[in-house]
Amino acid sequence: MQYHTPSSFDDAVALAKDAQGVTRFLAGGTDVLVQLRADIVTPDVLIDIKKIAGVSDITREGEGWRIGVAVTGAEMSEHDTLGKEWPGLVEAMDLIGSTQVQGRATLTGNLCNGSPAADSVPAMVAAGVTVSVTGPNGERKVAVEDIPTAPGKTSLEAGELVTAVHVPARGKSGGDAYLRFIPRTEMDIAVVGCGVNLRLDGKKIVEARVSLGAVAPTVLLVEEAANAIIGTELDDAALDALAEAASAACNPIDDKRGTIKFRTHVAGVLAKRAAKIAYQRAEAAS
Amino acid sequence: MAFDDTKTEDFKVVGQRVKRPDGVDKVTGKAKFGADAVAPGMLFAAIVRSPHAHARIVKIDTSKAEALSGVKGIVTRADFATGLTGGDLDVLENVMAGEKALYDGHAVAAVAATSQLIARDAAKLVEVEYEVLPHVTDVDKAMAADAPVIREGAADQSVPEGMHANVVRYHESGHGDIEAGFAEADLVVEDSFKTEATHQGYIEPHACLAQLGGDNKGELWCCTQGHWNVQKLCAAMLGLETSQLRVTASEIGGGFGGKTAVFIEPVALALSRKTSRPVKLVMSRSEVFRATGPTASTSMDIKIGMKKDGTITAGQGTFRLQGGAFPGAPMEFTAMCAFAPYNLQNVKQVGYDVMANRPKQAAYRAPGSPMAAFAVESVIDELCKKLGLDPIEVRLKNASKQGTKASFGPTWDRIGLVETLEAAQSHPHYSAPLKEGQGRGISCGFWFNHGGETSVTLALSEDGTAQLSVGTPDIGGSRASMAQMAAEELGIPYENIRTTIADTATLGYNEVSHGSRVTYASGLATIKAARAAVKILCARAAAKWGIDEDAVVWENGCAKPSGPNAGEFDPLPIDKLTRSMGRTGGPIVGHFEATPEGAGVSFATHIVDAEVDKETGQTKVVRYTVVQDAGKAINPAYVEGQFQGGAAQGIGWALNEEYIYGEDGRLQNSVFLDYRIPVASDLPMIDTVIVEVPNPGHPYGVRGVGETSICPPLAAIANAVSNAAGVRLKELPMSPPRILAALEDQANNG
Numbered sequence A: 001m002q003y004h005t006p007s008s009f010d011d012a013v014a015l016a017k018d019a020q021g022v023t024r025f026l027a028g029g030t031d032v033l034v035q036l037r038a039d040i041v042t043p044d045v046l047i048d049i050k051k052i053a054g055v056s057d058i059t060r061e062g063e064g065w066r067i068g069v070a071v072t073g074a075e076m077s078e079h080d081t082l083g084k085e086w087p088g089l090v091e092a093m094d095l096i097g098s099t100q101v102q103g104r105a106t107l108t109g110n111l112c113n114g115s116p117a118a119d120s121v122p123a124m125v126a127a128g129v130t131v132s133v134t135g136p137n138g139e140r141k142v143a144v145e146d147i148p149t150a151p152g153k154t155s156l157e158a159g160e161l162v163t164a165v166h167v168p169a170r171g172k173s174g175g176d177a178y179l180r181f182i183p184r185t186e187m188d189i190a191v192v193g194c195g196v197n198l199r200l201d202g203k204k205i206v207e208a209r210v211s212l213g214a215v216a217p218t219v220l221l222v223e224e225a226a227n228a229i230i231g232t233e234l235d236d237a238a239l240d241a242l243a244e245a246a247s248a249a250c251n252p253i254d255d256k257r258g259t260i261k262f263r264t265h266v267a268g269v270l271a272k273r274a275a276k277i278a279y280q281r282a283e284a285a286s
Numbered sequence B: 001m002a003f004d005d006t007k008t009e010d011f012k013v014v015g016q017r018v019k020r021p022d023g024v025d026k027v028t029g030k031a032k033f034g035a036d037a038v039a040p041g042m043l044f045a046a047i048v049r050s051p052h053a054h055a056r057i058v059k060i061d062t063s064k065a066e067a068l069s070g071v072k073g074i075v076t077r078a079d080f081a082t083g084l085t086g087g088d089l090d091v092l093e094n095v096m097a098g099e100k101a102l103y104d105g106h107a108v109a110a111v112a113a114t115s116q117l118i119a120r121d122a123a124k125l126v127e128v129e130y131e132v133l134p135h136v137t138d139v140d141k142a143m144a145a146d147a148p149v150i151r152e153g154a155a156d157q158s159v160p161e162g163m164h165a166n167v168v169r170y171h172e173s174g175h176g177d178i179e180a181g182f183a184e185a186d187l188v189v190e191d192s193f194k195t196e197a198t199h200q201g202y203i204e205p206h207a208c209l210a211q212l213g214g215d216n217k218g219e220l221w222c223c224t225q226g227h228w229n230v231q232k233l234c235a236a237m238l239g240l241e242t243s244q245l246r247v248t249a250s251e252i253g254g255g256f257g258g259k260t261a262v263f264i265e266p267v268a269l270a271l272s273r274k275t276s277r278p279v280k281l282v283m284s285r286s287e288v289f290r291a292t293g294p295t296a297s298t299s300m301d302i303k304i305g306m307k308k309d310g311t312i313t314a315g316q317g318t319f320r321l322q323g324g325a326f327p328g329a330p331m332e333f334t335a336m337c338a339f340a341p342y343n344l345q346n347v348k349q350v351g352y353d354v355m356a357n358r359p360k361q362a363a364y365r366a367p368g369s370p371m372a373a374f375a376v377e378s379v380i381d382e383l384c385k386k387l388g389l390d391p392i393e394v395r396l397k398n399a400s401k402q403g404t405k406a407s408f409g410p411t412w413d414r415i416g417l418v419e420t421l422e423a424a425q426s427h428p429h430y431s432a433p434l435k436e437g438q439g440r441g442i443s444c445g446f447w448f449n450h451g452g453e454t455s456v457t458l459a460l461s462e463d464g465t466a467q468l469s470v471g472t473p474d475i476g477g478s479r480a481s482m483a484q485m486a487a488e489e490l491g492i493p494y495e496n497i498r499t500t501i502a503d504t505a506t507l508g509y510n511e512v513s514h515g516s517r518v519t520y521a522s523g524l525a526t527i528k529a530a531r532a533a534v535k536i537l538c539a540r541a542a543a544k545w546g547i548d549e550d551a552v553v554w555e556n557g558c559a560k561p562s563g564p565n566a567g568e569f570d571p572l573p574i575d576k577l578t579r580s581m582g583r584t585g586g587p588i589v590g591h592f593e594a595t596p597e598g599a600g601v602s603f604a605t606h607i608v609d610a611e612v613d614k615e616t617g618q619t620k621v622v623r624y625t626v627v628q629d630a631g632k633a634i635n636p637a638y639v640e641g642q643f644q645g646g647a648a649q650g651i652g653w654a655l656n657e658e659y660i661y662g663e664d665g666r667l668q669n670s671v672f673l674d675y676r677i678p679v680a681s682d683l684p685m686i687d688t689v690i691v692e693v694p695n696p697g698h699p700y701g702v703r704g705v706g707e708t709s710i711c712p713p714l715a716a717i718a719n720a721v722s723n724a725a726g727v728r729l730k731e732l733p734m735s736p737p738r739i740l741a742a743l744e745d746q747a748n749n750g
Ligand SMILES: Cc1cc2nc3c(=O)[nH]c(=O)nc-3n(C[C@H](O)[C@H](O)[C@H](O)COP(=O)(O)OP(=O)(O)OC[C@H]3O[C@@H](n4cnc5c(N)ncnc54)[C@H](O)[C@@H]3O)c2cc1C
Pocket: A023, A024, A025, A026, A027, A028, A029, A030, A031, A032, A033, A034, A049, A069, A095, A096, A097, A098, A101, A104, A105, A106, A107, A108, A109, A110, A111, A112, A113, A117, A118, A119, A120, A156, A160, A161, A162, A163, A187, A188, A189, A190
């Protein structure tokens, strides 16, 4: 196994492009190292991106934010303003693992690991987060929902890597929330996850994005669910329509973590609960 | 040794919450656990395991693995003793597969190499050719006519004719006329229940370091609940003379019954013999789940009749336990414990020990009893509800007491069930109001407790301190309790005693630390050994004073004349006597060897409040109180710890822990991520009440407490959840999908 610590993204791209065999980028390593130890993925080349300048910074980008690819969950939670603007996103990241894992785990790692159950991903999708991707053919900006393509797979080409995470401007009267269902209270993988982000005009919802995790091969952006609440004041009828649309979008599997029936039902329940929280937050921000 | 009334009134050290002597080493990381043993020239081992639930082993080709640089030796079944029978053969079959792999994870070969990584890589290079056979993992399916046979001829003569070959043992007990009893009842409730296998979940995986020469003399360091048992079994597996293998027990990171067996120790010894090097073998967590003892899984039918006033007129239970691919599921314990808390005129229980393609079950805290309580206490709860009766009143009305006949035969001696029920009834928890969405459940539970072969030595040092050697690995703070009992008898400070878990060469045979026996049996032996030492001390004083031995008494660490007639002498403190012991007759050592048989049974009553989210099926245990009879709490803090530990493990078993098998017969969740043991934030603070009804069979009245604490939780939680959800849950674990399915069933079927 080769281990590299490039000091720039260009070097990282060059290393990745020429790498032979299984290649992994090493951010926090909380997926990579666990998979290595468990004989699931044994990389031939490990490219540690933590030595690249700026990767641990959270900085303003217009009215929004730029989050470096090595910023940990703990650093996001401890940030003064990020969590005030995007509580759902920060809480989603904070759900990952334990205190120890929080000191290592990153948004980018969570996204690029490609798990349909990744907690921060539905929150990022709901928030409309994009990422910068650099590779042998230059740089592009990609919406988070377009990164995962199947369990463990992403749309990144060989030699490409994520160089930054862009969180949009919060703007007025907006709120987001992320909830997951796990049978325990901690240290578990989402059986269902749901992110909701919305904006109000007065009491009425004028913009919304609803995203579901762990109910399909990739995290879903569910337009029908958003449409069910746009133009409403989140009354009971809207909530029921939201739940129905969320459940209808599910295409889960039966496995050790939950049944198809259970996941489909709970997706609706969580969508309602997350929407209510996002709505309250938006009202409070009005 | 009978209960000693006079002694119990003025305890000085017993009953104190002293600090455990092993505490500092454990919190500073100095304590040596199984994996901490090292030896010069040591090799590392890895085990090759079957990926199939049931398969004939056609061929094992080790040539590629052997060719890997750093590999020093490979063993298969051919490297172990032949001609074993009975239980020894079962253990060997489990340790290393013979003709067939019997479950996913069954060991088929093992490699020793110069590093852990090389050993792991080499294990992957061992080529095993399998002929895959049909498999079965569910207990009911394993008994069905079309089930594949795990092993022909494994059944003993107890099994009724016409049963499937996978049913290997049968049990029946009870008394009275159950049909007449059911006829007397105003209401009869009959239902069926299932529980999944759970793992003991100890934090420390099995680990050992073995050294065995061509001369068949060996040393073994391992984490175990009983090293004499390891010695005996390993000697058998490897064809050694028992005394030529010395076994030392390391500190132990939990066992809960799961470390009363051998898994890797004979393998490491075989590799050591083959390579002439010390061999270290440490299991991964996944190996622990796949190949070491979970509990049995069960399928149970219960029928109970009750009068309107709460009198139980008859009880009947059928208990089918699946214990893996070997005989030994503890179905007789399940059957015997099921109705033990109740004084029944008519009772019958039947048990079946069933084999399936799963790892060999191992003991787990009160093996078999928690499942029985789950089934029986659920039906009692249902009866109470339907008849509008208070669940504690009903249990008090039917409670077993001194002099009543136990459901499995004997007549009860002094027992404390009623006292636990009364303490539960008057506990503020029982009358606290419940919030919306919450339900309360109660349950009783019973465990036999055990005595067992025990050998203890207490040697006095010249300064009047004492070295206590016991042979029961300390799995719950027992070194502290032993030192407390020795200090009490010798009349010296607790700190002046050092308790050591001695190796197999140092003491006579000690049965494993199981059956809640340690504080009872090693405790009794410690008291006896201390009294033997005191007797010698008194004799030395008598000789010095020139008076009769009987005229000397031992008080507060000093020899004294027994009264004015004995003569006028100043008390002789222990250190005066020990300093001169070389000149007055030699070293002073007390010892005791016996198989004490007065282990008092222990009963408990638990109260649980649970909250169920009816939209997601999620359960939260919001309040929990354990009330249990400890006989006499030598160290109340560790007794409470046992109470809380049993409840915590019971919460996991009841709500989320389970062995999940795929269609292919492979274990799906062999990591803690998916084997959902409770995490700290899943648990409420667990309140405890220690009831002390002295055990007539122990000088201080001690009853074992380690196991009874896990008997009521499954039932108490099931009753709480059923009351909160408004629907009876009959299958464990009560995971969220199962609760939602039960709610939906009820909504559809009314
Ligand atoms: C105990 C424990 C608990 C956990 N609990 C949760 C949980 O509750 N919820 C959850 O969602 N996850 C959980 N995880 C999984 C893991 O912690 C998260 O997925 C985490 O966010 C991964 O981030 P990382 O920085 O550690 O990624 P790494 O392990 O470093 O990398 C993960 C993947 O991302 C790729 N990658 C990393 N950086 C880049 C980049 N810049 N460009 C392209 N690809 C990149 C790597 O190649 C790799 O494939 C848990 C893990 C552990 C060990």
